[in-house]
Amino acid sequence: MSAYAERIGLSGLLGRLRGDESWSVGDRIGLAMAWGAGLLLCLIAASIVLYMLFRGLQYLSIDDLFSHPEAGLGGGGSGGFLDAIEGTLLVAVLGTVIAAPLGVAIAVWLSEYGRPAGLARAVESGVEIVAGTPSIVLAIFGLLVFQQSFFGLFSPVGEGATPLGRSFVIAGAMMSLIALPLVVGATREALQAIPRHVREASYALGKDRASTIRRVLLPASRRGIGTGITLGMGRIVGDTAIVFILLGATLRFEPNGGVPVWDVLTGNGSTLTTFVYNNSPAGEGGAPEKAYAAAFVLLLIVLVLNFLIDLITRGRGASWTR
């Protein structure tokens, strides 16, 4: 035990807390608080996962994952949540497909070009504003925009030829704005971590900036880009406000028109977040056991997404001496 404590530095800590070394009382309290805060966070994270695992396994039946929701008059027996799972994945994919290339492009421009400086500052502020906007505000704004008859193509048309402004494409587009700042931030950080002499080495071989970015800088930033996308996807999958306002939060998929695929993309639906809300005691479903099971699945999806992205972007982290 004491050897183990020695190895993880615990004995040093205990010694310091006991006052073996000449640490002031203030430092000792600070150190204890730092350790305490770290341990507390571990405890919270563990209890979330364990509690959801316990509840989830208690209420989750495999059938739920593969059956459509049923409109029930309160209580259980209201079918599964296949539509909500598919909706979550669809929204995550749509949002990421829009946010990733856009975010990487913005980060590359900011980090590698960034001229004129005024424009670069404006772009930075723009990204910050989007990052700071609550998703409910993005949702209302999205509704305002996509209810214009100009965008009638993207959502079911209601009475008086006014588009409803709700569909998977619209929700995905606005969701991409949640992910965008995270992709920009992580990519930019990764690009700026690459020392200048690596870029110069590429120029010194007669390469221009464009091929340096494509063949050297982006591959070297792969991990950072992956991190940004993971964080962004997590935010998208967890968002509720946009789903309520821009997706309809309907019980099942409600396709729009008859064109395959496009009918789903422009139709309404829901995700696990709204499903959880609607079935929770706070919502109208009143089926808390479904809510617990769905919340557990939501957590699993996020963990699996993280793992997949990690797998894709894994590889030796490029590191150079500055």
Place this chain on the structure above:
Amino acid sequence: MPPPVRRISVEAPPTVAQPPAGGNGHLPGAAAAPGLRQMPRPETTPVERMRTEELSIAYGAKLAVDRVSITVRQGEVLALIGPSGCGKTTLLRSLNRLVDQTPGAVRGGRILLDGEDVDRYDATFLRRRVGMLFQQPNPFPMSIFDNVAYGLRERGSKKPSKRELEPAVTEALHRAGLFEEVKDNLDHPALALSGGQQQRLCIARSLAVGPEVLLLDEPCSALDPLSTQTIEETIVALRSEIAIVIVTHNLQQAQRVADHVAFMYLGDLVEYGEAAQVFGSPVVERTREYVSGGFG
């Protein structure tokens, strides 16, 4: 802090102490640094490849290089020495116009490659003829093979194919003295190599493009003595085919590899001459102080 020094008068033309040239004068035994052996120096016929004429470079208001005229010859190694901030790296970086990338850098005077002003070349074309090696090894995050092939491939594409590039890549690795160590692992990531191997890979990467001049910016300062020796041997071996300019803080290294030495101080070219002469009997007092370890 270096001791106060009288600046060479701004109005006067640059005074360069330059003894009569001729031959590959190298002081025998001068390089007897502990641990590193003197390498064989095959005879070469020096041919002028690059020349600066009254070259000045300023970063904003700060003059980094002050009207330096110097000649770079194929068949010899030119070492630029001097204390930190003396302008030697700026001078080096101007030869492939990398200095143009630095915001605020202004250049005056001319740089000639085979008699042609380098400003008349496209920068990417110039840099294929004038290669460069950096202080820190900086392989790209790709395989060993792709690193060497990088400069040979069309921009951003995988063409030409691996099969077509194989002879050139192999040859470049041979010339950089790395082939035997990596021949079975050409598809391994380059960043997994050791520091010394990485730097030799960077040499191979430069050589693959077929440069006529090679600029080395303190190429061994991050390396262990054994890697340093391998690279120095490579440098000396290459000098018959490629004009080599090396910036170094290591005076023993300059003695070991250089045929000619240029001593710079505060942007001025103070003394230029054969290595044996600059180290053995410097003409200018400032040079004498520097090479005898007086300051720097």
